[in-house]
Amino acid sequence: xxxxxxxxxxxxxxxxxxxxxxxxxxxxxxxxxxxxxxxxxxxxxxxxxxxxxxxxxxxxxxxxxxxxxxxxxxxxxxxxxxxxxxxxxxxxxxxxxxxxxxxxxxxxxxxxxxxxxxxxxxxxxxxxxxxxxxxxxxxxxxxxxxxxxxxxxxxxxxxxxxxxxxxxxxxxxxxxxxxxxxxxxxxxxxxxxxxxxxxxxxxxxxxxxxxxxxxxxxxxxxxxxxxxxxxxxxxxxxxxxxxxxxxxxxxxxxxxxxxxxxxxxxxxxxxxxxxxxxxxxxxxxxxxxxxxxxxxxxxxxxxxxxxxxxxxxxxxxxxxxxxxxxxxxxxxxxxxxxxxxxxxxxxxxxxxxxxxxxxxxxxxxxxxxxxxxxxxxxxxxxxxxxxxxxxxxxxxxxxx
Amino acid sequence: xxxxxxxxxxxxxxxxxxxxxxxxxxxxxxxxxxxxxxxxxxxxxxxxxxxxxxxxxxxxxxxxxxxxxxxxxxxxxxxxxxxxxxxxxxxxxxxxxxxxxxxxxxxxxxxxxxxxxxxxxxxxxxxxxxxxxxxxxxxxxxxxxxxxxxxxxxxxxxxxxxxxxxxxxxxxxxxxxxxxxxxxxxxxxxxxxxxxxxxxxxxxxxxxxxxxxxxxxxxxxxxxxxxxxxxxxxxxxxxxxxxxxxxxxxxxxxxxxxxxxxxxxxxxxxxxxxxxxxxxxxxxxxxxxxxxxxxxxxxxxxxxxxxxxxxxxxxxxxxxxxxxxxxxxxxxxxxxxxxxxxxxxxxxxxxxxxxxxxxxxxxxxxxxxxxxxxxxxxxxxxxxxxxxxxxxxxxxxxxx
Numbered sequence: 001x002x003x004x005x006x007x008x009x010x011x012x013x014x015x016x017x018x019x020x021x022x023x024x025x026x027x028x029x030x031x032x033x034x035x036x037x038x039x040x041x042x043x044x045x046x047x048x049x050x051x052x053x054x055x056x057x058x059x060x061x062x063x064x065x066x067x068x069x070x071x072x073x074x075x076x077x078x079x080x081x082x083x084x085x086x087x088x089x090x091x092x093x094x095x096x097x098x099x100x101x102x103x104x105x106x107x108x109x110x111x112x113x114x115x116x117x118x119x120x121x122x123x124x125x126x127x128x129x130x131x132x133x134x135x136x137x138x139x140x141x142x143x144x145x146x147x148x149x150x151x152x153x154x155x156x157x158x159x160x161x162x163x164x165x166x167x168x169x170x171x172x173x174x175x176x177x178x179x180x181x182x183x184x185x186x187x188x189x190x191x192x193x194x195x196x197x198x199x200x201x202x203x204x205x206x207x208x209x210x211x212x213x214x215x216x217x218x219x220x221x222x223x224x225x226x227x228x229x230x231x232x233x234x235x236x237x238x239x240x241x242x243x244x245x246x247x248x249x250x251x252x253x254x255x256x257x258x259x260x261x262x263x264x265x266x267x268x269x270x271x272x273x274x275x276x277x278x279x280x281x282x283x284x285x286x287x288x289x290x291x292x293x294x295x296x297x298x299x300x301x302x303x304x305x306x307x308x309x310x311x312x313x314x315x316x317x318x319x320x321x322x323x324x325x326x327x328x329x330x331x332x333x334x335x336x337x338x339x340x341x342x343x344x345x346x347x348x349x350x351x352x353x354x355x356x357x358x359x360x361x362x363x364x365x366x367x368x369x370x371x372x373x374x375x376x377x378x379x380x381x382x383x384x385x386x387x388x389x390x391x392x393x394x395x396x397x398x399x400x
Numbered sequence: 401x402x403x404x405x406x407x408x409x410x411x412x413x414x415x416x417x418x419x420x421x422x423x424x425x426x427x428x429x430x431x432x433x434x435x436x437x438x439x440x441x442x443x444x445x446x447x448x449x450x451x452x453x454x455x456x457x458x459x460x461x462x463x464x465x466x467x468x469x470x471x472x473x474x475x476x477x478x479x480x481x482x483x484x485x486x487x488x489x490x491x492x493x494x495x496x497x498x499x500x501x502x503x504x505x506x507x508x509x510x511x512x513x514x515x516x517x518x519x520x521x522x523x524x525x526x527x528x529x530x531x532x533x534x535x536x537x538x539x540x541x542x543x544x545x546x547x548x549x550x551x552x553x554x555x556x557x558x559x560x561x562x563x564x565x566x567x568x569x570x571x572x573x574x575x576x577x578x579x580x581x582x583x584x585x586x587x588x589x590x591x592x593x594x595x596x597x598x599x600x601x602x603x604x605x606x607x608x609x610x611x612x613x614x615x616x617x618x619x620x621x622x623x624x625x626x627x628x629x630x631x632x633x634x635x636x637x638x639x640x641x642x643x644x645x646x647x648x649x650x651x652x653x654x655x656x657x658x659x660x661x662x663x664x665x666x667x668x669x670x671x672x673x674x675x676x677x678x679x680x681x682x683x684x685x686x687x688x689x690x691x692x693x694x695x696x697x698x699x700x701x702x703x704x705x706x707x708x709x710x711x712x713x714x715x716x717x718x719x720x721x722x723x724x725x726x727x728x729x730x731x732x733x734x735x736x737x738x739x740x741x742x743x744x745x746x747x748x749x750x751x752x753x754x755x756x757x758x759x760x761x762x763x764x765x766x767x768x769x770x771x772x773x774x775x776x777x778x779x780x781x782x783x784x785x786x787x788x789x790x791x792x793x794x795x796x797x798x799x800x
Binding site for chain 1: 401402403404405406407408409411412413415416418419420422423425426427432435459462465466469620622623624625626627628630631632634635636637638639641642644645646650651681682683684685687688691
C-alpha cells in the first residue's frame with residue numbers, strides 16, 4: 001500500500017476529531033483549540049489501535065511540527081515590529097511582571113512536586129508556563145464581550161511581549177539543558193552567552209529583516225507565476241526557523257520572528273494586482289496543519305498517568321502557580337483600568353507551553369506524567385479564565 | 401537539531417527553485433509546471449550535496465505524495481460528474497481514440513526500445529503516456545488564444561475522460577504487475593477482474609458520493625468552528641484516496657474521483673455565510689505542495705542516464721508514439737471543427753505520466769534511465785504543442 005494513503009486517512013481522522021471537538025468547545029463558549037486539545041486527549045485515552053499508532057507516526061509528527069511553525073508565524077503576522085516597539089510602558093510592565101512572577105511561582109511549584117528532578121528541569125517547567133496564549137486570550141476577551149476594552153488592548157500587547165519573553169526563556173533553558181547534557185557545568189557565563197545569542201538573534205533578524213524584506217518582496221513580485229507571495233512568505237518563515245535552530249534556538253523562535261517582521265506592506269504589490277494578502281493565503285494552510293499539532297499534543301498525554309498522586313499534585317501546584325504568577329500583572333496594569341481583569345486575561349496558556357511540553361518529553365526531561373500535567377495546565381488555565389474574567393468585569397461594572 | 405528545520409529549509413529551497421523556474425517558463429510562453437519540472441531536472445543534475453539528499457528525503461517524498469493527491473483532487477474539482485456525463489459523443493470518441501492509439505503506439509515504442517523488459521513493462525510504459533494533462537492543455541490553449549474555441553471545449557472534455565481512462569489503465573496495469581510479482585500467471589480472468597474492480601470502484605464511489613456528500617456537507621456546515629469546509633473536502637479526498645488504495649488502486653484514483661464528485665453546490669451553505677468556496681480554499685494548499693511534487697519528479701531524473709543511446713532511442717520513440725497516438729483523436733473530432741488542432745491539443749502529458757513514472761521507479765519496473773525518459777517525454781510533448789497548435793490554427797484561419 002502507498003504510505004500516503006495511510007497518512008491521508010490519519011489526517012482525515014484528526015481533522016474530523018478536531019472539528020467536532022472545536023464545535024463542542026464553541027457550543028460551551030470555549031476557544032476551539034481547547035476542544036481540539038481535549039478531543040486529542042479523549043482519543044489518546046480510548047486506546048484504539050489505529051490512534052495508538054498516530055501518537056508515534058513520524059509523518060504525523062512532522063506535519064504537527066510544520067503546523068506549530070505555521071501557527072507561530074501566523075501569531076507573529078498578527079503583530080508588526082512597530083506594534084511591539086510602540087507597546088505602552090504599561091504592557092511592558094504587565095508582561096515582565098507576569099513572566100517573572102510565573103517563573104518564580106512555577107519554579108517553586110516544580111521544586112515541591114518534582115523533588116527528584118534537577119533545578120534545570122524545575123526551571124524548564126517554570127518557563128513552560130510563562131507565556132500567555134495570544135490566540136486563546138483574544139478569543140476569551142471576545143467571548144466575554146471585552147475585546148474592545150482598554151484592558152484588552154493592554155492584555156494583547158503584553159501577550160505579544162510575553163511570547164517573545166517565553167521564547168527567550170525557552171531558548172535559554174533548553175540551551176542550558178543541552179549544555180549540561182554534554183557534561184559541562186552550567187556557569188553564569190553559560191547563561192549570559194545564551195541570553196546574548198538569543199537577544200542577538202532576535203535583534204539581528206528583526207533589524208536585517210525589516211531592512212531587507214521589502215526588497216525581497218519587491219523582487220519576487222516581479223516573478224510571472226502564481227503563488228509567489230505565499231511561497232516567499234512561507235520560505236522566509238522556514239529559513240528563519242532553520243537559522244534560529246542552527247544557532248541552537250527552537251525553530252518556533254525564528255518562525256515567530258519572521259511573522260513579526262512581515263506585515264501588510266509586504267503584500268502590497270501583490271494585493272494591488274488583485275491577489276489576496278499573505279495572511280489570508282496562510283489561513284487555509286494553518287487551518288489543516290495547526291489542528292494536527294493540537295490534537296497530537298492531546299493524544300500524547302496520558303490520563304492514566306495524571307491520576308498518580310504525585311502528578312495530580314504537580315497539576316494542582318502548576319495551575320496555582322500559573323494563576324498566582326500572572327496576578328503580579330495587576331501591579332503593572334495602567335492606572336484607572338481594571339487591574340485584576342488585566343491579570344485574569346493573562347492567565348490562558350497555549351501553544352508555547354505545549355511546545356515546551358513536547359520538547360521536554362522528546363529531550364527526556366519530562367516523563368509521560370509530567371508532560372500530561374503541562375497539557376492539563378493549558379486546558380485548566382483556559383477553562384478557568386472566562387468565568388473569572390466575566391465575574392470580575394461584572395462586579396466592577398456593578399461597582400461603577 | 402529539530403528535524404523540522406531541515407525540512408523547512410528544503411521546502412523553502414524547492415519553492416524558490418519552483419517559482420524561478422515557473423517564471424522563466426512563463427517568460428518563454430510555456431506552462432509554469434514545465435518550468436518547475438525543468439528546474440528540478442537542472443537542480444538534480446548539478447549534484448550539490450544538499451539537493452542530492454532531497455531526492456531520497458522521506459519527508460519531502462511524503463509531501464510530494466500529498467501534493468499529487470491535492471493536484472488530482474483539484475483537477476477533479478474543476479469538472480463535475482454532470483460535466484463528464486454530458487460530455488459530447490465527439491469528446492468521448494476523441495478520448496477513446498487517443499487512448500487506444502497511444503496505447504498501441506506506446507506499446508510498440510516500448511517493445512522496440514526496451515527489448516529486455518517484459519510485455520507487462522511495455523504495457524506499463526504505454527499506459528504512462530496515454531493521459532493528456534488537462535492543466536497543461538488548458539494553459540497551452542489559453543496561450544495560443546484558443547481557450548474559448550469549439551476545439552478547446554472538445555479537447556478539455558476529452559482530457560477529463562482521458563484522465564479517467566489513464567487512471568483505469570494505471571489501475572489495471574499496476575494490478576497486473578502486482579499479481580505477476582506475487583508469482584501468479586496473468587490470465588485474461590485477472591484482467592477482467594481488475595477492470596471490474598476499477599470500474600466498480602469508480603461507479604460506486606461516484607453514485608454513493610453524489611447521493612451522500614450533500615448530506616455530509618449539510619451536516620458539517622452545522623459545526624460551529626472555523627475551517628470546516630476545507631477540513632471536510634480534504635478529508636473526503638483523503639478517505640477516497642485511502643479507499644481506492646485499499647482495494648489495490650493508486651491513491652490518486654480516489655483523490656481525482658473525490659474531486660469529480662464535489663462541486664460548487666457542496667460549498668453553498670458555507671459561501672452563503674460569507675466563507676470562501678472549497679476550490680479557492682484549496683488553492684493556497686496546492687500552491688506550496690504541488691510544486692514540491694513537480695520539482696522532486698524533475699530532481700529524480702538523471703540527465704546522464706538519458707544520454708545513453710538506448711535511453712535516447714526510448715525518448716525519441718516515446719515522443720513519436722505520444723504524438724502519433726494522439727493524432728488518432730483527429731478521427732473523432734466533431735465535423736466542421738479543426739480536426740488536426742483537436743489532436744494537437746491532446747498531446748501534452750503531465751501529472752498522470754509523472755505518477756506512472758515515479759510508481760514504475762519505486763516498483764522496480766523502470767530503471768533510472770527509463771524513468772528519466774518518461775519525465776523527458778512530459779517535457780517534450782508540452783514543449784512541441786504550442787508551436788504546432790499555433791501554426792495549425794493560423795494556417796486554417798488563413799485558409800478560411
